[in-house]
Amino acid sequence: MKSFAMYGSNVEYTNRRDTATILSTFISDQIASFCPESAAIKSASIHAHYDDKAQNLEGIARLLWGAIPLGDEAPDVIEALRLAVVNGVNPDHSSFWGEVTDFNQRCVEMSAIAFAMVDEETRFYLAMNEAERANLVSWLQAVTYIRIPNNNWHFFRVLILMALRHVGARFDMDVLRSDLREIDDMYLGDGWYRDGQGGCTDYYNPFAFHYYGLLFSRWTNTIADHYTSELNAFSHRFVQRAALFAKSFSLWVGSDGAPIAYGRSMSYRFAGAGVWSELANYSSALAQVGLCIEDMRALWAVSLRWWSQQPILSDGMLSVGFRYPNLIASEFYNSPMSPLLALKGFAAVRLPESHPFWQATESDIHQRDACVTLPLNKHIVARQNGMSTLLTGSPSAAELRNSHDKYLKFAYSSAHGFCVESLRWIDQGFIGDNVFAFCHPETRAWLFRTSLQKSELLENTLLTEWTPFAGCVVQTTQWFADGIEWRRHRISSDADIDFIMSGYAVDTWVKCIGGRECREQALVKGSARSSQLQLIEGQGEYDVMPCSPNSNLLFSQAAVPVIHGKIPRGKSEWLISVISEQRK
Structure with missing residues (x-):
C-alpha cells in the first residue's frame, strides 16, 4: 500500500x-x-x-x-x-x-x-x-x-x-x-x-x-x-x-x-x-x-x-x-x-x-481543547488530550451494512476508529470497541443496542435508554469530566445474564484464547495510545481481548480493554471511567 x-x-x-x-x-x-x-x-x-x-x-x-x-x-x-x-x-x-x-x-x-x-x-x-x-x-x-x-x-x-x-x-x-x-x-x-x-x-x-x-x-x-x-x-x-x-x-x-x-x-x-x-x-x-x-x-x-x-x-x-x-x-x-x-x-x-x-x-x-453539545443531534463532541471524541444518541441507518456498529456505539474517536462485526465473533474470542453486550439467556446470542427507546441531552450529559432483548432494559448516562469519559449503566433484568463491555481499540494484538481471563487491569497499550476501563461501581472482571482482524477502520489488528461478568436478576448498576491516554 x-x-x-x-x-x-x-x-x-x-x-x-x-x-x-x-x-x-x-x-x-x-x-x-x-x-x-x-x-x-x-x-x-x-x-x-x-x-x-x-x-x-x-x-x-x-x-x-x-x-x-x-x-x-x-x-x-x-x-x-x-x-x-x-x-x-x-x-x-x-x-x-x-x-x-x-x-x-x-x-x-x-x-x-x-x-x-x-x-x-x-x-x-x-x-x-x-x-x-x-x-x-x-x-x-x-x-x-x-x-x-x-x-x-x-x-x-x-x-x-x-x-x-x-x-x-x-x-x-x-x-x-x-x-x-x-x-x-x-x-x-x-x-x-x-x-x-x-x-x-x-x-x-x-x-x-x-x-x-x-x-x-x-x-x-x-x-x-x-x-x-x-x-x-x-x-x-x-x-x-x-x-x-x-x-x-x-x-x-x-x-x-x-x-x-x-x-x-x-x-x-x-x-x-x-x-x-x-x-x-x-x-x-x-x-x-x-x-x-x-x-x-x-x-x-x-x-x-x-x-x-x-x-x-x-x-x-x-x-x-x-x-x-x-x-x-x-x-x-x-x-x-x-x-x-x-x-x-x-x-x-x-x-x-x-x-x-x-x-x-x-x-x-x-490544537485547542473544547467541548460542544448539540441537543438537536443528541451529540456531545470534545477535543481533549489531542483526540476528538463523539458521544451520540442519534438514530441508526438500519438499511446499511453493519449500521449499528457505525451509529449506535457509546463513543467514536479520531484516535481509535471503530470496529464493525463487533459482536459476531465473541464466542471465538473477539469483540469490537465501545459496546455493552448481553448474552440472551435462551438463544445465547450476544446482543447490543440496535435502537434507542429514549435519547436526551441534558446540559452536558447524554442519557439513552435501550433494550438488547425483551426482559432487559438499560439506561446509559455519559459525560466528560476532568479529561475522562464516564459511563453509568443502570440495568433492569428479568433473568441472570452474562455481560461484556469494551473500551477503545488500539493498534496491538493479543492472543485469541476462545475465553476470558481475569486481570488486575482492563488496560491495553498501543503504539501511540493506551486504552483502559476502570470499574468505579459494580461487579465485574477485567481482561483484554482482540478485535477480529480487519474489523477496525484504523488498525488491521487491534485489541480492547473489557469488563465481563454476570448480571443478577433484578436491578444492577455500573459506573465506568473510559480512559484514552497518549503514550510517552
Whole structure:
C-alpha cells in the first residue's frame, strides 16, 4: 500500500503550487490506463449494486471533482475527461452510459458533470460542438422528473438544474424549487442536516450537504434571470448554515488532523475537507460564529496532511476502506471508483495563490481543547488530550451494512476508529470497541443496542435508554469530566445474564484464547495510545481481548480493554471511567 506522499516531496500543503502538483499527478495516473473511447477508467474485480455502465460513469465523473479546480494546469486531463463525457452521453456510441431512471446512480454522478459545466465552462462545455452539447443537455434534463430518494440526493438534482440554467438550457424551476424545499425540510439546526426525515447526522454532512450548498451559492448569480432573487434567499441560508456547521464540525478533527470516524461512507475519506476552502469565500459569515479564514486554512491543511500519510492507495487508485483497504467496512454502493469522491477535498486548488485562503497563516484551532453539545443531534463532541471524541444518541441507518456498529456505539474517536462485526465473533474470542453486550439467556446470542427507546441531552450529559432483548432494559448516562469519559449503566433484568463491555481499540494484538481471563487491569497499550476501563461501581472482571482482524477502520489488528461478568436478576448498576491516554 502507498500514500499520497509518493506524489511529491512536499505534502505539507503550505502553498497552492505544490498542492496542485500532487493532485494533477494523481489524476494523471488514474486516466493513464483508459481511452476516452471507452468512457471508463479501468475494469474492476469488485462491484457495487449498480450496473457496469453506471460504474464507468462514476469513475469519470468523480475524477472531475479534482480535475476541474486545476483549470489551466491540467488542460490535457480536462480534455481527456471531456471526450469521455462526450462519448458517454452519446446514445449512438458504444460506450453510452445509459439513460437515468428512478432511483438511479447516474443521478449522483451527473452532479459532477454539472460542476464541470459551470466551473470550467469554456474548456469543458463550450469546447463541445453543437451536437455534443445537445446530447449532454438532453441526457441531464432526463433527471428532472425521475423519482429519487428523499435525502441528500435532492442536492444532486439541484446542481444539475442549476448547471442547465447556467448554460441557458431548458430547466424546470418548479422541480428546482421543490428540491430546495425538501433540503430545507431536512435541516435540523445548529448547522446540521438529517439525511432524510428522521435520518442520520454523521460524517457525511459536510460533503453531502454543505459542500453542495456552497457550490449552489457560488452559482446563483452566474447569470441574471427572474429567479435570481428567489435563489439568493436559499443561497444566503446555505452560507449561514455552513458557517454555523463549521463551528461544531471543527471539533471532529483531532490535533493531528485525523477525523472522527462515525457513520457510513467512510471510503470517501477527506471529501469533507472541501468545505473549509469553500467557506473561505465568506469571511463575514465565519466571523459571525467566531471563526476566520486562518481557521479554515488550518483545518483544511491538517486534514490533508494526515490523510497524505495513510496507506490508502492500492494499484495507484484510492482503495475502498478508511485508513487502509477494507471491504468489510464498505457499503453496498461502494465500487472501486467510489473513493474518488474524496477529491472534493482538494477544492482549495480552485482558489488562486493570491486568495486570502492561501495567504493566511494557519491558526491553532485544531490544537485547542473544547467541548460542544448539540441537543438537536443528541451529540456531545470534545477535543481533549489531542483526540476528538463523539458521544451520540442519534438514530441508526438500519438499511446499511453493519449500521449499528457505525451509529449506535457509546463513543467514536479520531484516535481509535471503530470496529464493525463487533459482536459476531465473541464466542471465538473477539469483540469490537465501545459496546455493552448481553448474552440472551435462551438463544445465547450476544446482543447490543440496535435502537434507542429514549435519547436526551441534558446540559452536558447524554442519557439513552435501550433494550438488547425483551426482559432487559438499560439506561446509559455519559459525560466528560476532568479529561475522562464516564459511563453509568443502570440495568433492569428479568433473568441472570452474562455481560461484556469494551473500551477503545488500539493498534496491538493479543492472543485469541476462545475465553476470558481475569486481570488486575482492563488496560491495553498501543503504539501511540493506551486504552483502559476502570470499574468505579459494580461487579465485574477485567481482561483484554482482540478485535477480529480487519474489523477496525484504523488498525488491521487491534485489541480492547473489557469488563465481563454476570448480571443478577433484578436491578444492577455500573459506573465506568473510559480512559484514552497518549503514550510517552
